[in-house]
Amino acid sequence: MVRLVGFILLITVGTISGQTGDVRYFRSERKFLSGVEISENDLGFRSFIQARYDADGKLVRKAFYKRRNRLDRFETFQYDTTTGQLHLKSLFSADSSLQRYTQFGSEEIMSDKFIRYTYDISTVQDYDDRFTSIEYRPDSKPQVYRFYDVDGFMYGVMELKYDDDGHVRQEDWIVMPSKKVVRRYVKNFDARSGETDVWEYDSTLTVVNSMTIDSDGFAPVITLSFPEDGLPVNEPKLTYHLKEDLAKGTVIWEWASGKPDTLSPHVAELIASERSRGEHRDKLLRYAPKLQDSTSYKMRFTGVGESSYPAREILLTRVPYDTTPPIYTADAPQYSSRPVISYSLNEALSTAEVVWVWEQGTRDESAPHIIGLSRGMLEEGEQDSVILGDDIQLAEGTIYTVLFQGKDMAGNPGPFLSINDVVYDTTHPEISWHLPDSSGFANSSVVSFVSSEDFMEAQIRWEHVGGIPDDGAPYIVELEGTELDGGEHLYEALANSPHLVDGAIYSITMNGKDLAGNEAASIEVSNIVYDTSPPTLATIAPEPGISVRGGEVIYNLSEDFASAEIDWVLEEAEASDSRSVSIKISDEGLALGDHRLDDSTFVERLTDGGIFTIQLTGRDKAGNEALPSSISNVKFDITAPEFANVTPSDCTFVMSSHVTYTLTEDLSEGTVIWTQVAGEIDLSSPQMMTLP
CATH class of the missing domain: 2.60.40.10 (Immunoglobulins)
Structure with a gap:
């Protein structure tokens, strides 16, 4: 019967046309639907219906009178100003209290909510052909919603039950004609705090949601995770969670500071899929606005939940919008014993990665090595020689390409930087010392040593330990230029050689670091006597x-x-x-x-x-x-001298001791010896004559 009445009403209202605005009378509802009028003079004291029409012939008011011309109730009819179609029919009691109204077409929100939930669809196709009837309590609060299709078939009901103070305590969504409850809200109003606790049940009467409505009537339906107040973004994406479906949702971006935005405010209405319960991560709304670079916005997120409570407003006072990429530079030492990098940022970054990619040398099977920089390393300004710790294990003797890239706080990626030919070296250099020796002597500060590889820095320290005092000691000699090259340095007169004191005793200590910063074992040479005085x-x-x-x-x-x-x-x-x-x-x-x-x-x-x-x-x-x-x-001279031409000769007679001779060479000394060999005894024999 209900289906029949609804159908006839729509047809009748739609066909009454072509008449001037006036008042007509009918004896009964049957006569009204049949179009059988009576004149005002025939009313008498019996019940009748008074129908008023506008200038276009559309029914605008229908009053029901009892006997003796007493008003019992009346209906009003409202039409869409654009299409001219019936939009709302309201029923009032004699004292003008609203008893019920019926809403037609796509603007009816309650039926839209009921259909989407009951039939698990995200969007309802609206053809302005369904309608809803609402019954009210004496205190003008809605009590029953009845939902009808184009044929007047009632496919659903919403029943509201109130407590003694007039607060809704239960709301049931019922599918017709099975009368199955598919959704129930149970509400408990706390008069002291003004808050209302709401529990939502599904068709199995299992609690699927709960929330507390504050004293102002707002529900914590919306939780916004992104963006955050004060943090830049480079597109108007949102990450939010809805505690229940929204019947309506709106996001407003309003200019706050920075470059002017003549199109502000930007209003984005959420479509059905964006209003569904649950998590919405990195959501770019269907009607997301086009924002202005280098501008800060105030953002509002509002809505009304399926439970009919307005969502508590989300307000961000300052959201910078930034689509300009960051600018930065990066560098790494050509030789390194640790994964080290230096960089300069023109703004703070949200993330940055350093990647070590094998280039040549010893094969690194674990490459590439990816290191994410921590928040403290991403501040604006210079970051010098940042040691990336023990998070990666590079291969000894390997040459790498180091890559650097980061994103600013808005998520804009910066340039991709590449640093080539970075040598990873953890082998300590070796020094072989030759001169001067321990407990040795030196007459200059010339040294001799052999280094296994090039040095980044090296020094030789002369420490006074004895001998003649030296007030200028100790002397620290920093090696420079070719003195730092690997290989032999024999009898090297260093450019910064010290002026030592003659007669002083020194000890030498040599230290050095290779190009990767690896330290060589210290060389110590003790008790060197410095002596520049020539001996005799x-x-x-x-x-x-x-x-x-x-x-x-x-x-x-x-x-x-x-x-x-x-x-x-x-x-x-x-x-x-x-x-x-x-x-x-x-x-x-x-x-x-x-x-x-x-x-x-x-x-x-x-x-x-x-x-x-x-x-x-x-x-x-x-x-x-x-x-x-x-x-x-x-x-x-090892040849003996000779006497020649000696006289007297052998077996001759002489009258004197005179002797003549010839010498083959000068003598240093000589003697003539006369020795008796016969004759009268000579007691003086032998007699020696020294040559003058």
């Missing part, structure tokens, strides 16, 4: 101008020598003449004091009869050369 030496024998038949030489040294030589140089001979002989003095002959060299091993190499200059040369343990000492005009 002297030849004592033989004397100049004499002849010798042996190689004996007597000499004196003023201090211990490191080495010394005695050279027999043949006069008027070339320097390369093999007849000149050089003798190296043994270690025993190098000590302080007098020494006698009587080495017969070289005598046979001397030229018999040759005139020699004997020269003594040497140097002390610091390498200071002594002034040479020499003996000239020394004849080496």
Whole structure:
């Protein structure tokens, strides 16, 4: 019967047209539907219906009178101003209290909610052909919603039950004609706090949701996770959670500061899929606005839940909108013993990654190595030599390409930077020390050492430990230029060599780091005597101008020598003449004091009869050369002299002791000896005559 009445009502209202605005009378509802009128004079004291029409012939008011012209109730009809279609029919009591109204078309929200939930669809196709009837309590509060389709078939009901104070305590959604409850709200109003606790049940009467409505009537339906107040964004995406479906939802972006936005405010109405219960992550709304770069907005998120309570408003006072990419630079040392990087940011970043990619050298099977920088490393400004810790294990001796990229706080990616030829090296360099030696001597600050690889920095420290005082010590010599190159550095006169004190004793310490920062083991050389004073030496024998038949030489040294030589140089001979002989003095002959060299091993190499200059040369343990000492005009003679033409000759008679003779060479001394061999006894025999 209900279906029939609804259908006839729609047809009748839609066909009454073409008449001028007036008042008509009908004896009964049947007569009204049949279009059978009566005149005003025929009303009498019986019940009747008064129908008023507008100028277009549309029914606008229908009043029901009882006997004796007493008003019982009346209905009003409202039409859509655009389409002219019936939009709302309301029923009032005689005292004008609203008893019920019926709403037609797509603007009816309650039926839309009922259909979407009951039939689990996101969008209801509206053809302005369904209608809803609402019954009210005497206090003008809705009590029953009845939902009808185009044929007037009632497919659903919403029943509201109130407590004694007029607050809704239960709301049931019922599918017709089965009368099955598919949804129920149970509500408990707290008069003291003004809050209302709401529980939602599904068709199995299982609690699926609960919330507390505040005293102002707002429900915590919307929870917004992104954006956050004060944090930049580069697109108007939202991450939010809805505690229940929204019947209506609106997001408003309003200019707050920065570059002007002439289109502000931007209003985005949520479509059905965006109003559904649950999590909505990184959601770009269907009607999301086009915002202005370098502008800050105030954002509001409002809505009304399916439970009919308005959602508590979400308000962000400042959301910067930024679509400009960040600018940054990055660098890494060419040699490194740790994963280190330096960079400069023109603004704070939200994220950044450093990636170590194998380039060449020892194969790194674990590459690429990806490191995410922590929040404290992403602040605006310079970040120098940031050590990335032990999160990655790079391969020794491998060459990498280091990549750097980050995003600003709004999520805009910056440029992709590449740093090539970064060598990872954890091997410690080695130093091999040669000169000066521990407990040795030096007459300069020249040093000798060998380094296994190039140094980034190195120093040699001279520490005074004894001897003549040195107020300038200690001396720290920083190596520079080619002094830092790997390899041999023999007798190196360092650019920053110190001025040491003669007679002082020093200790040397050498330290260094390779290009990757690996430290070499420290080298320590102790008790080095610094001596720049030349020693003295002297030849004592033989004397100049004499002849010798042996190689004996007597000499004196003023201090211990490191080495010394005695050279027999043949006069008027070339320097390369093999007849000149050089003798190296043994270690025993190098000590302080007098020494006698009587080495017969070289005598046979001397030229018999040759005139020699004997020269003594040497140097002390610091390498200071002594002034040479020499003996000239020394004849080496191992041939005996001869007497020739001697008279008297053998077996001759003489009258005197005179003797004549010829000498083959000068003598240093000579004697004539007369010895008796026969005759009268000579008691003085033998008698010797010394040659003058």
